[in-house]
Amino acid sequence: MNRFSYLRAGDVAEAAREAAADPAARVIAGGTNLIDLMKYDVERPSRLIDITRLPGLRAIEETADGGLSIGALASNTEVARHPEVERRYPLLSSTILAGATPQLRNAASTGGNLLQRTRCYYFYDPGTPCNKREPGTGCPAIGGVNRIHAVLGASEHCIATHPSDMCVALAALEAVVRVSGADGERGIPFADFHRLPGDAPERDTNLRQGEIVTAVELPPNSFGQHHTYLKLRDRHSYAFALVSVAAGIEMDGDRIGRVRFALGGVAHKPWRDPEAEALLQGRPASAEGFAAAAEHVLRGAIGHKHNAFKIELARRAIVRALGQAAAGTPQSQTDKRIQ
Amino acid sequence: MPDNPARAATGGPAPARLGPATSPQTVAIELTINGRPRRLAVAPWTTLLDLLREELDLTGTKKGCDHGQCGSCTVLLDGQRINACLVLAVMKDGSAVTTVEGLSGPDGALHPMQEAFIEHDAFQCGYCTPGQICSAVALVEEGRARAPDEIRELMSGNICRCGAYPNIVAAIQQVLASNGGAGR
């Protein structure tokens, strides 16, 4: 770990000001990813700005429009186990509980979950090149070991995936990320928060220098009845998703009303495809319909040597997840049998 | 287990010098460790785990991966189980920490979870054991696990390479049962 200075920020404005002043500074909350990366020398901050004592960023409360606002410092556990989240947004709760471990969820913050970085082996290993870690050095995952890498939206510069489970639900729920910076506050629709790698894979998100995530706002539509989070991985717990699907449906009788679904483990960001969702709207819930939507999502998918299986796996996972959601039988995160 | 007498100076009222003078940028913090308030001076990069093991000689808390990938360093921080390897001590000023050394009574009486681990042979090499036990104590407290698959899922943050999982689950079940199921 490199040497750095430490600042315990007193308020959001101070934290944002200090973060803006020094591009090498990093904001820290739960620390479960940042400290991890610092020990690998992947992150070498000049300064850590500790925001854990900022007032008002931990609250989980109803918003004016009937949605729910989750403070950026609320821990993953606090969110997943919050009575209102469990009651109204069970998809979010389930998705959080599918990720990491109780220990990590107790420490990890909501804002930090959004900002966690890829698990790409090469990104994590400073002994190898990586465009995300050191722009311009190349991407050895292409042509290398790419079992866990992206099949959608990748570029010739980077095929990393975003590792979060929670963010897959937030994409499906169409959350809004509230941020605060030198230019004031703004809300970023979830779909616009994370980026695709393109030719600048070093940038994971569209946050501006110095901007701090203050809250995540959930709209009132919550898919309280018809939802699921289906996570497929290399062991039954404590593993990142190879492919995951968060799905929410508002059933209109036996027809599909509003439907949202997003994929994890397949792209540089939680992957949503509004066109595919539109294909389902107003149709009966059927395996054929789900398969057509899945086909649409994966139409541009590109596989590499070790991850090509993800394309077919994602196709099947979408069909299964949509079926679970339509039937109102969400995937249990403790009973590993998949309905 | 008593602290190393050579390091006992880390307790008491005056901020103690921690380790050799290699980290001039230390920050004074207070932590209550196993019920004992301590004033400490820590470098910003010192993790809670390294503070416990390297500075305070509380080596019951284990370092298995140092990256939150194994759970060997699980301790209770303000009552919640966390990975001590991914916590900077400087950020936890004012917190209370319970390690495996703090679970047994002052008379040496074992915590029921420690007794149950021995009875069910819930460990072999013993290296993951303190983390397993701290995690299991928190699991009971959280009140979310009853059925075996719930216990298994909520104990999956603690890897046991010796493969004692069935015995760990049995030990936890015994404690849960004696707690009347520890409902929510």
Place this chain on the structure above:
Amino acid sequence: MPPIPNAETHVGSPRSRVDGRAKVTGGARYSAEFTAPDLAHGYVVNSTVAKGRITGIDTAAALAAPGVLAVFTHENRPRTAWFSYKYQDEVAPPGTPFRPLYDDKVVYSGQPVALVVAESFDAARHGASLVRVSYQAEAHETDLTSRMGEAYEPPKKRSGISPPPKPRGDAPGAYADSPVKVSGGYWAAYEHHNPMEPHATTVVWEGGGKLLVHDKNQGVLNAQSYVSSVFGLGKDDVRVVTPFVGGGFGSGLRPQYQLFLAVMAALELRRSVRVVLTRDQMFTHVYRPNTFQTVKLGANPDGTLRSIQHHSVTGTSQFEDYQEVVVNWTGTLYHCDNVELTQKLAKLDTYTPGDMRAPGAPTGLFAAESAMDELAYATGVDPIELRLKNYTEHDENEGKQFSSKELRACYEVGAERFGWSERNPEPRSMREGRELIGWGMASGAWEAQMMKTSARAVLTADGKLEVACATADIGTGTYTILTQIGADAFGLRMEDVTTRLGDTTLPYSPVEGGSWTAASAGTAVQLACEAVREKLFKHAQKASGSPLAGAKLDAVSFAGGRIEVTADPDRFVTIADAMRAGGVDRLEAEETANPSKIDQLRYTGYTHSAIFVEVRVDEELGVVRVTRVVDAVAAGKILNPKTARSQVVGGIVWGIGMALEEETLPDHNLGRFMNHNLAEYHVPVAADVQGIEVIFVDEHDTKVSPIGVKGLGEIGIVGTAAAIANAIYHATGKRIRDMPITIDKVLG
């Protein structure tokens, strides 16, 4: 050796671990947890290329960093032994062992190239991040498939590893003539041991040139001998003390490089030094090799084997010919007149692989027992019946009798408990909800060995016993079983017995491995206790008017702190009185247990198992759950059913990992393992492990070891992977011959 009367109190009964309290309270100290007043900390820098030369190491920034004391590289390494043979250890394979920081050559990716020593762990880690190493890389090869054409039979055999037997009959000819044939190629992935305790060494500089070394290993004497040889130190100057080992699984058999580095730095700096490897660095030394196998079985339509051909190619390093027994198992388990077994190696630019839990056996039996399962389907014979049909009562590889073999009982008892008779053999015939259910089984075998081992017993007048041996308890329960044996020898409570292990000042033991420790150290402790009993008995008879006058040793019992006539317990002498009569306050004996040379000439000893597995497979999504395991084990005498069961359960969990999860992924472009951490190298977690039932089948064996013990450390893993693969076939109809069987392979 005469049996000890009244010796069954603790031995054979379930007993909790005697080191349990230390382990559940955090009181047990592992190698990185010993400290010293002047302790310095080392952090290793590893190479980023797989092959080439170091062209420069810039240590200036590191040396300027606060707290850094020294940076050791090949350029300034203190003088150590020149000849590579000086780096040999007790279990080294043929070749020239790796010598850390020896010269500018890089022979594998991750090789240690520098050690930064600082006043604190953190300062050392920071310093290490500032070391800049430049390389001239050379072309490397880490891909076994590219080297298959150059595979060779190792010219020098590894000591203690039986090479494949000479061919019997004409296996290729008999295969060609066989009415039923099955054949297949099998892959086993690289695996890393990953004990929870990373390798670590704390060298305490005791002054006067003496070193107290706490090193994570499975043999303190092996570590001592290595240090002494490499650094030219007298053995009296190097004491290695390792009371607790946080898992070994074979990774601590050979000295790992942190031992060398810590001792080197301590000698040079003349102060105490600790070097702990990071989890990622745990992927820069020993591992289970990548293996390719082909198996061809020829049989009659009734399943009788006519031909066995089993060949393997295993990766090794450029500098050592690592060998493990991969193919012999097939020839040992089954009767067949035409058998051809070969093992070859292929050189790769990697570190030398090494022994990992049951080295070779689960790999070889994955192939062999998958092929047997395939033969069962090809012939329509039930898998158990097929194995019984080809059962052999003697070891045809060695031409010897088995010391005992209750494998038949394992099949019967295991099948009964599992409910095997309910199985519909048709693949894809069992289903519940969306999941296909598969039931598979396999046989397991592991050598039952005994090694020359010494132990000491010291009985004091207060009725306390200490037994001691240099061997290690790596979690197997050695402390506990030796305590049980000692307690029974004198009829004591276990609390009255202290067992000391893991110290070079204690009586001789080889490395702790191969499942031989219980048989070897257990016998040695029993012999030492026996010798003390004789001395005590003589003293007890010395007293004038001794109630034991005229009694024979085999007519008395030791119980409750006294020696009594078995037939007339009112005639007794207490331990204290016996000592008083002899004018002593302690009695001590050291004895050495040797395997019987005669029995070794006549018999081979194996532990056997029959393992039954239920899997549930979501075929569409490729998800496999192991929902039930029954393992029936014949392992001779079971000293402690509680710890014994744990050993087997642990092995089965390893088998689940091997079958479904564990794989170290090499990038052949970089010549580097990439998933070098516990987040991406998947070992089983609690959610992966459901019901496991272990049954010990009665087996009486007086030839394998004097105490009838065969050993249990390995047998649990051996057949598990094959049984899981066979269960997956039964569930899905897919024969997957490539471990681990991950989602992509089930889909594929």
